[in-house]
Amino acid sequence: MNENPLYNPYSLKGKTVLITGASSGIGRATAVACSKMGANVVITGRNIERLHQTYEQLDAIATHYQYAGDLTRQEDLERLVEEVPVLDGLVNNAGISYTKPIGFLKPDDIRRVYEANLYAPMLLTNNLLKKKKIAKGASVVFMSSTAAFGCSNANSTYGTSKAALSDFMHYCNKEITPVRHIRFNAIHPGMVRTELVANLTFTEEELQKDMARYPLGRYGEPVDIANAVVFLLSDASSWISGVSLIVDGGLMNRV
Numbered sequence: 001m002n003e004n005p006l007y008n009p010y011s012l013k014g015k016t017v018l019i020t021g022a023s024s025g026i027g028r029a030t031a032v033a034c035s036k037m038g039a040n041v042v043i044t045g046r047n048i049e050r051l052h053q054t055y056e057q058l059d060a061i062a063t064h065y066q067y068a069g070d071l072t073r074q075e076d077l078e079r080l081v082e083e084v085p086v087l088d089g090l091v092n093n094a095g096i097s098y099t100k101p102i103g104f105l106k107p108d109d110i111r112r113v114y115e116a117n118l119y120a121p122m123l124l125t126n127n128l129l130k131k132k133k134i135a136k137g138a139s140v141v142f143m144s145s146t147a148a149f150g151c152s153n154a155n156s157t158y159g160t161s162k163a164a165l166s167d168f169m170h171y172c173n174k175e176i177t178p179v180r181h182i183r184f185n186a187i188h189p190g191m192v193r194t195e196l197v198a199n200l201t202f203t204e205e206e207l208q209k210d211m212a213r214y215p216l217g218r219y220g221e222p223v224d225i226a227n228a229v230v231f232l233l234s235d236a237s238s239w240i241s242g243v244s245l246i247v248d249g250g251l252m253n254r255v
């Protein structure tokens with residue numbers, strides 16, 4: 001049987017996709033993967049130099065844009081919404097990690113994590129919808145975490161911010177999808193080797209022990225998550241909305 005080289009339901013050719021947190025880790029890998037699949041990519045992050053490094057790695061087959069800004073600052077968020085073209089895809093990926101036992105938490109700890117992980121993606125989505133910057137038929141992906149299911153230590157602030165984010169996805173699917181035919185889904189990665197993980201205070205021995213819990217025997221790589229995002233942005237998933245996709249090397253099945 002001959003394969004048809006033109007058949008590719010995962011192609012993002014002709015689509016314009018905004019990826020937040022694209023200056024690093026999962027966001028960078030997602031931006032690169034989307035550009036390889038033919039998308040026009042709009043990348044954003046706070047660190048201009050690292051954002052530009054991502055920009056340099058994008059496949060040059062389409063047109064790309066970069067906007068530096070802190071999405072917890074209203075003026076930066078509004079400027080981004082004004083400047084982006086109409087989107088066929090939005091990846092709410094930017095986020096920060098935080099571990100502290102419940103008894104030691106301070107109000108500012110909770111506020112800071114919620115502002116980055118929950119308020120910013122909620123407000124970005126809400127502002128883009130208000131300004132009609134998300135096209136009919138578009139796909140929106142929220143980057144949640146397996147921590148949303150309450151399965152990691154001293155992670156209540158981060159985990160609850162991610163649980164609320166995936167809950168917001170379900171509300172979008174209920175309220176917006178029937179009216180605008182925009183799809184909303186969440187991805188819940190297990191541990192992925194990025195700076196976010198490098199910043200956690202685990203020893204190498206603790207990391208090795210933790211990794212042994214994963215049925216597939218390793219932590220994820222950013223590209224493992226990027227490929228799942230490509231699927232959810234592409235027409236291959238055009239009847240999938242309101243789904244929490246766990247991408248974790250089989251870990252949750254074992255918990």
Ligand SMILES: NC(=O)c1ccc[n+]([C@@H]2O[C@H](COP(=O)([O-])OP(=O)(O)OC[C@H]3O[C@@H](n4cnc5c(N)ncnc54)[C@H](OP(=O)(O)O)[C@@H]3O)[C@@H](O)[C@H]2O)c1
Nearest residue numbers: 021023024025026045046047071094095145191192194196
């Ligand atoms: N790595 C994991 O194991 C893992 C597991 C589950 C879920 N996740 C989620 O996946 C997403 C990406 O994580 P990662 O591991 O790739 O982390 P990362 O390498 O630390 O990257 C985080 C990205 O978010 C951006 N960012 C953070 N706060 C921001 C703000 N206020 N405004 C704008 N941009 C902001 C950062 O921008 P700058 O660098 O420019 O400041 C950076 O581009 C996060 O939402 C994270 O919670 C990660």
